[in-house]
Amino acid sequence: MTAVEIIIWSLALGAIGAVALGRLVDLAARPSVSRGHSAAFHLTVFAFVAVLSGLPEVFEPFVDPEMLEAAQVMAGPLCVALSAFWVGGWLNARHRERLMAAALRLAALVTPLAALGCFALPQAQQLAAAGALTLMAASLTLWVIWRASLMGDQLAPAMAFGCLLTLPAIAGMYATAMQLPQVTAAWQGLFALCAALSNGLTGYVLWRRDQADWRARHEDSSSDFDPVTRLHTGITLGQRLVKAQRRRRRMKRDGAVLAVMVFNVDRVRAQAGARGVNEMFIALAGRIKRQVGVVNPVGRYYDRCFVCLVESIDAPVWLRTLGLRVACSLRRPMTVGTGDGQRFEIHPDIGVGIVHLTPQEANLDDVLHDAERMADAARGMPSRTAMLDPETGNVVPVEEAQLAARRAPRPTRPGANDRASRR
Numbered sequence: 023m024t025a026v027e028i029i030i031w032s033l034a035l036g037a038i039g040a041v042a043l044g045r046l047v048d049l050a051a052r053p054s055v056s057r058g059h060s061a062a063f064h065l066t067v068f069a070f071v072a073v074l075s076g077l078p079e080v081f082e083p084f085v086d087p088e089m090l091e092a093a094q095v096m097a098g099p100l101c102v103a104l105s106a107f108w109v110g111g112w113l114n115a116r117h118r119e120r121l122m123a124a125a126l127r128l129a130a131l132v133t134p135l136a137a138l139g140c141f142a143l144p145q146a147q148q149l150a151a152a153g154a155l156t157l158m159a160a161s162l163t164l165w166v167i168w169r170a171s172l173m174g175d176q177l178a179p180a181m182a183f184g185c186l187l188t189l190p191a192i193a194g195m196y197a198t199a200m201q202l203p204q205v206t207a208a209w210q211g212l213f214a215l216c217a218a219l220s221n222g223l224t225g226y227v228l229w230r231r232d233q234a235d236w237r238a239r240h241e242d243s244s245s246d247f248d249p250v251t252r253l254h255t256g257i258t259l260g261q262r263l264v265k266a267q268r269r270r271r272r273m274k275r276d277g278a279v280l281a282v283m284v285f286n287v288d289r290v291r292a293q294a295g296a297r298g299v300n301e302m303f304i305a306l307a308g309r310i311k312r313q314v315g316v317v318n319p320v321g322r323y324y325d326r327c328f329v330c331l332v333e334s335i336d337a338p339v340w341l342r343t344l345g346l347r348v349a350c351s352l353r354r355p356m357t358v359g360t361g362d363g364q365r366f367e368i369h370p371d372i373g374v375g376i377v378h379l380t381p382q383e384a385n386l387d388d389v390l391h392d393a394e395r396m397a398d399a400a401r402g403m404p405s406r407t408a409m410l411d412p413e414t415g416n417v418v419p420v421e422e423a424q425l426a427a428r429r430a431p432r433p434t435r436p437g438a439n440d441r442a443s444r445r
Contacts, residue, residue, distance in 0.1 A: 023076050026207045031075040034214035038068045041225045048229070056235060059108045060228040067221050070101040074195040075214075092141075094199045095148050098156030098192060099137035106130040106163045112231060113170050113178070114312040119347060122166050133159040153196030160188055172336035173344060175315040181227045187220035259321035263331050263386055267379075275334040277379040278341055280348065281393035282310060282328040285401055286371035290358070294366045298358040305358075306370060309351045314344075327397070329390060331379075338412070338425040341376055345407040345420040349374045353406060373400030376409040376420060 023031075042064035049057040072078070073093050078085050106129035110116065115123040133155060140151045164185040171178035194213025197205045267277075284306065291299050303322075310328055311320050320330040335341065352372045357365050375396025377389050392410070399417045400408035407420040414424075 023080060024207060027210055028077065028080065030207065030211050030214050031071070031077050034218045035068065035072055035075070035077070037218040038064065038071060038221045041221055042068055045225065045229075048232075052236065054232070054236075056111070056228075056232050059111060060225070060232065063105060063108055063228070064221065064225060066101050066104055067217075070097045071195065071214075071217050073097045074199045076198055076201075091145075091148070094196075095140050095152040096134075096137050098152055098196065099133045099159065102156050102159040102163065102192075103130045103133040106133070106159065109163055109167065109181075112181075112228065113167070113175065114315075115166070115170075119169075119173075119343075122169060125162055125166050129159045129162050149196055149200050153193065153200075156192050156196070157189060160185065160192060164189075170315075171334075173340060176318060176333055177227050177230055177315070180223060184220050184223035184227065187216045187223070191217035191220055259319070259323070259329070260386075262319040262321065263329075263390075267331065267384070267386060269333060271381055274381040276336075276338065276381065277334060278332045278344065279377045279379060279389050279393045280310075280314070280330045280332065280345070281323065281375040281390070281397040282306070282330075282348070282352065283373045283375070283394070283397040283401075284326045284370060285373065286368075287326055289371075290368055294358050294360045294364075294368070297361050298366060298368070301358040302356065302368060302370060305356050306352055306372075309354075310348065313348045313351055323390065323394070327394060329393065338378055341378055341409065342420050342423065342425060345374055345376045345409065346405060349400075349405060349407045371401075372406060373397040373403075374407040374420075375400055376407065378409065378412070 042061065045057065045061040045064050049061045073090070074097060078090055106126045110123060110126040110130070113122065113126075115126055136155050137152055140148045140155070143151055164182060167178050167182045167185055171182055191213055194205070194209065195217070198210055198213065284302075287299055287302075290302055294301075307320070307322075307328065310330060314320065314330050314332055318330060318332050320328065323329045332344065335344070349372065352370055352374070355367050355369050357367050359365050373396075375393045375398070377393045377396065379389065396408040396410070396417060400406050400419075403419040405419050405421055408417055409420050409423055410416070411418045411423045412425065
């Protein structure tokens with residue numbers, strides 16, 4: 023390695039190491055599983071870049087070349103596999119969608135096993151095969167994250183961009199490890215920059231999610247929070263919904279308001295008492311937040327009604343997936359306890375109402391009223407999910423609504439067609 027190349031990769035490792043150190047300090051200050059995963063992720067990225075950058079070759083007398091090449095073959099697949107595992111938890115993929123969970127599980131389990139198969143290839147082809155395998159697994163993870171962004175996860179687009187930056191970084195670092203003559207110091211500088219920026223952006227998004235989770239669990243009790251579910255209520259809920267609505271209109275994105283009504287509160291209270299009812303509400307609140315993401319505001323509208331504003335969906339057709347996913351999650355049986363220590367299994371009787379929000383102005387009070395009306399009507403539907411059919415204006419099960427696959431195109435400016443025809 024030249025002196026310039028050593029400086030380039032040392033700076034990149036310094037930036038990545040600084041982020042890892044910050045996450046370790048955060049983990050020590052407020053220990054949690056998610057913070058532990060974040061710190062481990064940054065340390066894994068540090069090791070990945072260190073092994074593939076060529077810096078270990080500077081210490082060649084102390085490094086076994088065969089061991090180094092084996093580490094380079096395994097570094098990428100292991101790093102991406104661990105990332106896929108952690109991304110699954112970050113997205114709550116298991117609770118969101120089976121396809122997302124299966125794709126991430128496939129990347130996490132198959133990639134390291136396939137990497138072992140690279141050692142069966144001729145030595146000259148092992149690094150190239152490992153690089154291609156790593157790129158495929160990283161692309162699959164990127165697709166899953168982008169799919170979550172289409173489903174309304176507000177932090178997923180930034181995470182997807184961070185993962186997108188990893189693709190040139192991975193390709194470049196494997197090209198550097200293969201010592202291709204075309205990889206000059208300038209190219210290495212670009213690859214190192216992509217690696218450092220990707221790590222920094224990913225770290226920021228992980229930190230944002232951790233902060234949102236921590237606030238949701240530890241904010242002080244007040245009249246602005248429901249004492250049972252720890253969700254926003256009253257004026258604070260209204261303010262959060264209004265702010266989210268403004269952000270959504272500013273970004274000109276479609277969104278949705280969901281209302282969830284619980285119908286069997288009295289029956290659960292008769293069976294398990296007030297404690298059982300409270301445990302049911304806590305479990306339902308947690309399931310809703312897992313489905314819509316912690317950054318989308320969820321609140322307790324009143325005793326038996328939860329509301330949520332999903333700030334961004336890619337197309338109206340996603341409302342069907344969103345509504346059915348939420349209803350399926352909430353209807354799963356749960357076990358609640360009574361004051362005397364007994365445990366009962368209950369099946370929540372719920373209805374989910376969905377109102378599609380377009381980028382145009384909408385009165386929030388009217389939207390909440392419509393969502394509540396849809397949720398009440400959903401009680402008589404097999405899927406327990408209802409919305410207004412855009413074509414007929416009738417209340418229908420969400421699976422029967424005629425939803426557009428994409429947003430309607432923006433109206434053409436007057437005269438545009440005439441100008442186009444003249445051309």
